[in-house]
Amino acid sequence: MTDASNGAGTVGKALEVLDQVATFGRPARFSELLASSRFPKATLYRFIQTLTNEGMLAYDPDRQTYALGVRLVRLAHAAWEQSSLAPVARRHLEALSAEVGETVHLAQLDNAHVLYVDKVNAHTPLPMYSQAGKIGPAYCTGVGKVMLAYLEAEPLARAVAQQSFHVFTPQTLASAAELLSEIRVIRENGFGFDREEHEPGIICVALPILTPTGRLLGALSVTSSTSRTGLPALEKLAPRIREAATAISREAAQWRFPDTPSIPA
């Protein structure tokens, strides 16, 4: 029996190496990668060779370093367009942000962590790549907790098991028990807060984006600071956010298929 939780198979291992290079954050040398790798020298070497040949890694002969390759950028473009909610959601995010005058986040679940897929800042329209792709913890962010709350029992358990429960602020939920009780509250309300659990002074309301069948697609949040507003004020925004969330869900459903018409080949 192959252990599925572990990166089984050659492909999984190769992707592990890819992740390692990504985590490095800058072009890395072979020996640096070797130091932080669980693979023996020859094996790692072959993986890197393969990935380089495939264009997933780029080798800089001047500096003898490896970086993530351009093929990844190409794939990412396609991924962002076809798999994430961002393309359909963008105009809703913009409208919402303009209306409430705060920063709006769109997130999806990646493994057990929060992947920010898009972000619209009320006052500084930023080029989005700089914002998208970031990952964050699930147990101490508004979007994270809300998404966990709408998971099935089994995936939820697996996700909770992966939380680090690092304490960032006095408000941080520091255990699985606290998180699960918070999740129950979120399920009842239909929305969740971030009460300065991740960063002091930063608060937010978050709502899930669900399919008509109730499956989780992602989450939407409006973020602000304690100096500007409070939780009660944010709570008042919940209905408006839900509006955006359902709109996004509805459009996503249609958009996924322009309807596979019976084009006869």
Next chain:
Amino acid sequence: MTDASNGAGTVGKALEVLDQVATFGRPARFSELLASSRFPKATLYRFIQTLTNEGMLAYDPDRQTYALGVRLVRLAHAAWEQSSLAPVARRHLEALSAEVGETVHLAQLDNAHVLYVDKVNAHTPLPMYSQAGKIGPAYCTGVGKVMLAYLEAEPLARAVAQQSFHVFTPQTLASAAELLSEIRVIRENGFGFDREEHEPGIICVALPILTPTGRLLGALSVTSSTSRTGLPALEKLAPRIREAATAISREAAQWRFPDTPSIPA
């Protein structure tokens, strides 16, 4: 010796499948993928399973479709930041675009094709993901021809062999011979044009971005239309563009290493 031109090895095949899903442009069903795949049913199935488990593909149980996964978005974020010129180049692109009042492209070579890494439009600041990641032909674009011109003999030959030489307009260079002679001209001038070779009415000047040692990093172009300006006017911009190109190259060199200091491990 393994045939490198072919996607040898398990990893290569898996990535091939990934590309296939990407090319599809929308969430695809298993059978659709099977139809356009060179792999037998069981093999393709296992690949897709693996990639899904690894988060490179996302499965939509409602529709029974596969799309590119979120892990790719995360990787892409890192790729864009560490491997492409875009982060260091952006402010130069913006300055250049504002100054000349035209659209500026930043491109790199992916295999034998042009990968647009960033784009700054003079009049409509756009979120960049929608622009970056696009690929285009090398033989009939300004950036493409310029980048080919600064390749070594052997990679150049390989790249030229991969051009389709599809004729888009009356000006399109339709053969390797024509392309190579154009490349000689570009080498002499240090810059190249697109003379409505890809799209009627669209022209551009392009310059390479080179390391101090002369290795090719990418290319920069200013695009306009025949209705607004002409080639002579664009040619006048070449020195200004070169300025930006050298600045980008210089910054890229520093930035790649905050300097690997002699950290004694």
Next chain:
DNA sequence: AACCAAGTTTCATATACTGGAACAGCCGGT
């Protein structure tokens, strides 16, 4: 010249990839 570290190649071994074929589930038709 001798040494050391970083990177590359080799090769016997057995792991884990392969794909034909058989199986399950789901429809629409008769």
Next chain:
DNA sequence: ACCGGCTGTTCCAGTATATGAAACTTGGTT
């Protein structure tokens, strides 16, 4: 209800392919 046809999933023997210790280059340092 029964039957084909179609899509998606699982099995399993055979073998191609990945593995990693060790040997070998390469380039720089004492």
